[in-house]
Amino acid sequence: MKNVTFITGGIKSGKSSYAVKLAMQYKKPRIFIATAEAFDDEMKKRIDMHKQERGRNFETIEEHIHLSKALKSSIGSICIIDCITVWISNLLYYEKIKEIELFLETLQNHPCDIIIVSNEVGMGIMPNNKLSRKYADLLGTTNQKIAKTANSVIFMISGIPLYIKKGGITNEPT
Amino acid sequence: MKNVTFITGGIKSGKSSYAVKLAMQYKKPRIFIATAEAFDDEMKKRIDMHKQERGRNFETIEEHIHLSKALKSSIGSICIIDCITVWISNLLYYEKIKEIELFLETLQNHPCDIIIVSNEVGMGIMPNNKLSRKYADLLGTTNQKIAKTANSVIFMISGIPLYIKKGGITNEPT
Amino acid sequence: MKNVTFITGGIKSGKSSYAVKLAMQYKKPRIFIATAEAFDDEMKKRIDMHKQERGRNFETIEEHIHLSKALKSSIGSICIIDCITVWISNLLYYEKIKEIELFLETLQNHPCDIIIVSNEVGMGIMPNNKLSRKYADLLGTTNQKIAKTANSVIFMISGIPLYIKKGGITNEPT
Numbered sequence: 001m002k003n004v005t006f007i008t009g010g011i012k013s014g015k016s017s018y019a020v021k022l023a024m025q026y027k028k029p030r031i032f033i034a035t036a037e038a039f040d041d042e043m044k045k046r047i048d049m050h051k052q053e054r055g056r057n058f059e060t061i062e063e064h065i066h067l068s069k070a071l072k073s074s075i076g077s078i079c080i081i082d083c084i085t086v087w088i089s090n091l092l093y094y095e096k097i098k099e100i101e102l103f104l105e106t107l108q109n110h111p112c113d114i115i116i117v118s119n120e121v122g123m124g125i126m127p128n129n130k131l132s133r134k135y136a137d138l139l140g141t142t143n144q145k146i147a148k149t150a151n152s153v154i155f156m157i158s159g160i161p162l163y164i165k166k167g168g169i170t171n172e173p174t
Numbered sequence: 175m176k177n178v179t180f181i182t183g184g185i186k187s188g189k190s191s192y193a194v195k196l197a198m199q200y201k202k203p204r205i206f207i208a209t210a211e212a213f214d215d216e217m218k219k220r221i222d223m224h225k226q227e228r229g230r231n232f233e234t235i236e237e238h239i240h241l242s243k244a245l246k247s248s249i250g251s252i253c254i255i256d257c258i259t260v261w262i263s264n265l266l267y268y269e270k271i272k273e274i275e276l277f278l279e280t281l282q283n284h285p286c287d288i289i290i291v292s293n294e295v296g297m298g299i300m301p302n303n304k305l306s307r308k309y310a311d312l313l314g315t316t317n318q319k320i321a322k323t324a325n326s327v328i329f330m331i332s333g334i335p336l337y338i339k340k341g342g343i344t345n346e347p348t
Numbered sequence: 349m350k351n352v353t354f355i356t357g358g359i360k361s362g363k364s365s366y367a368v369k370l371a372m373q374y375k376k377p378r379i380f381i382a383t384a385e386a387f388d389d390e391m392k393k394r395i396d397m398h399k400q401e402r403g404r405n406f407e408t409i410e411e412h413i414h415l416s417k418a419l420k421s422s423i424g425s426i427c428i429i430d431c432i433t434v435w436i437s438n439l440l441y442y443e444k445i446k447e448i449e450l451f452l453e454t455l456q457n458h459p460c461d462i463i464i465v466s467n468e469v470g471m472g473i474m475p476n477n478k479l480s481r482k483y484a485d486l487l488g489t490t491n492q493k494i495a496k497t498a499n500s501v502i503f504m505i506s507g508i509p510l511y512i513k514k515g516g517i518t519n520e521p522t
Contacts, residue, residue: 008332010297011470012488042478120331122185123358124298124472125306130216132473133185140186144333155331157468157503158356159492160512163519164334171337182506184471294505296359298472299480304390307359314360318507329505338508345511 002110006147008118009156018154018161019080019115020054026078026113032058033070033079035087050082064090068102074112084118084146088139092131100142107149116150118143176284180321182292183330192328192335193254193289194228200252200287206232207244207253209261224256238264242276248286258292258320262313266305274316281323290324292317350458354495356466357504366502366509367428367463368402374426374461380406381418381427383435398430412438416450422460432466432494436487440479448490455497464498466491 005022007015023030032054038044051060058080063070067081081087091097107114120143122136147153153165164170179196181189197204206228212218225234232254237244241261245253255261265271281288294317296310321327327339338344353370355363371378380402386392399408406428411418415429429435439445455462468491470484495501501513512518 006332009471010468010488011474011484012492013470014492118332120184120297120471121473122187122471123183123294123296123468125295125301125310126185127301127473127475136185136473140184140332144186144188147332147334153332153334155336157512158354158466158488158495158501160495160501160518161520162503162512163521164331164336166519166521170334171340172335173337173340180506292506294358294471296361297357297468297470299469299475299484300359301475310359314358314506318360318362321506321508327506327508329510338505338510344508345514346509347511347514 003113003152004107004110004146004150005115005152005154006118006143006150007115007154007156007161008120008143008147010120013156014159014161015117015119015156016050016082017053017159018156019082019117020058022115023078023080024057028113029077030058031074031077031079032060033067033074033081034060034062035064035067035081035083035090037062037064037090065094065096065099068099068106071103071106071111071114076112078113078115080115080117082117084116084142085121085139088142089135092135092138097138104145104149107146116146118146177287177326178281178284178320178324179289179326179328180292180317180324181289181328181330181335182294182317182321184294187330188333188335189291189293189330190224190256191227191333192330193256193291194232196289197252197254198231202287203251204232205248205251205253206234207241207248207255208234208236209238209241209255209257209264211238211264239268239270239273242273242280245277245280245285245288250286252287252289254289254291256291258290258316259295259313262316263309266309266312271312274312278319278323281320290320292320351461351500352455352458352494352498353463353500353502354466354491354498355463355502355504355509356468356491356495358468361504362507362509363465363467363504364398364430365401365507366504367430367465368406370463371426371428372405376461377425378406379422379425379427380408381415381422381429382408382410383412383415383429383431383438385412385438413442413444413447416447416454419451419454419459419462424460426461426463428463428465430465432464432490433469433487436490437483440483440486445486448486452493452497455494464494466494
């Protein structure tokens with residue numbers, strides 16, 4: 001049985017580092033699927049910095065849209081997807097939101113061990129514009145579906161991993 | 175003894191769905207108190223969608239201001255209040271913030287089983303305007319008072335319910 | 349062995365009150381290091397209100413920049429630092445971010461029992477300006493480093509303390 005691990009949290013809460021730490025525990029080929037496109041120098045710098053941190057332990061694949069396809073060609077490996085936040089924003093920009101459904105389908109077939117990084121963006125004052133609300137809704141809904149499929153869900157707070165689902169189990173009273 | 179359950183979390187984190195799921199476990203008349211007013215088409219669409227999801231299992235009451243009164247006329251039922259976030263914003267708009275005190279008083283008398291939905295809005299960069307800060311302060315303070323009275327407090331993250339208070343108990347060291 | 353306790357959470361989530369509650373359990377001189385400067389009347393009012401709440405149980409020190417120095421002169425006491433959020437913003441404004449390193453070094457030497465209050469600001473839609481992103485990054489990174497050193501880390505939600513690290517231990521599976 002393959003693992004699906006979902007890591008969510010705020011900006012600079014340690015999500016990516018923890019994803020890398022978890023992936024290092026797997027003794028199989030490691031793939032890092034980066035969803036970000038380098039639109040400007042600030043972005044390019046961030047991407048390069050992250051790539052250097054991972055070093056030789058990962059093969060990096062840049063895939064901004066077709067995550068389902070990327071997963072299907074990663075059979076036998078442990079795959080980090082970093083991150084859903086940027087991917088959803090790409091899908092809105094390129095009008096490809098149907099990719100979400102394809103991705104969720106592929107996820108349920110467990111093609112490989114997968115660690116998925118996303119963000120919480122809905123716990124601040126919502127900006128007064130329709131696009132931000134649409135984005136927050138779509139990301140929130142997608143996060144829910146991924147978390148439902150995942151057997152581990154981790155909420156990162158100030159670098160501390162809080163497991164809110166472990167082996168498929170939450171802390172709901174029975 | 176009646177239950178007071180408080181559900182908080184971000185946008186599209188699954189709060190309302192979980193409130194409905196919990197309410198379905200009660201074998202008594204179910205009331206859904208909706209605090210939102212349909213100011214525009216986007217809002218109207220959201221409200222109608224939610225109403226359809228609940229179906230025939232709930233009587234829906236629209237109450238934008240007088241939550242205390244609405245609770246008092248719901249004796250013997252299980253009541254969802256959805257949500258405090260919008261209600262506080264109504265109270266500011268109509269200059270009725272004294273209603274908060276009335277509501278908290280009624281809550282402590284446990285007129286019926288109650289499930290209360292609210293939002294976390296204070297974990298983002300605070301917008302540089304006084305009204306947003308006032309709103310965030312008032313909502314935060316009210317959330318604290320409700321959570322104190324509640325015997326269960328649930329923090330929703332990506333659709334996963336995290337019980338941070340269960341049967342009146344938190345995970346504080348003793 | 350001295351304790352380092354880190355309390356984080358959203359606006360009006362009860363962080364400062366909980367810090368005071370914890371400090372009251374120590375039977376030693378209590379110092380409250382306030383990092384905020386009163387730039388305007390709104391701020392001044394907030395600061396005075398907080399000071400009154402603490403009453404005679406604390407000596408209040410106002411230190412906007414040099415937290416390391418303030419800690420070093422507090423040996424033998426229990427010290428609340430409230431808060432890192434405002435301090436980081438001061439450091440950016442006065443171009444003194446090297447103070448962060450000094451502070452973290454001092455922290456690791458445990459000069460006194462310390463309770464540190466900070467904020468989560470990275471769980472909302474990020475405003476579209478570079479300074480906000482820089483600030484969120486710097487605060488997030490600093491929060492991570494403090495949380496790593498701390499033996500207790502508490503995430504406040506609607507006034508409920510959620511211990512995500514207790515006696516150095518998280519809920520990570522082993």
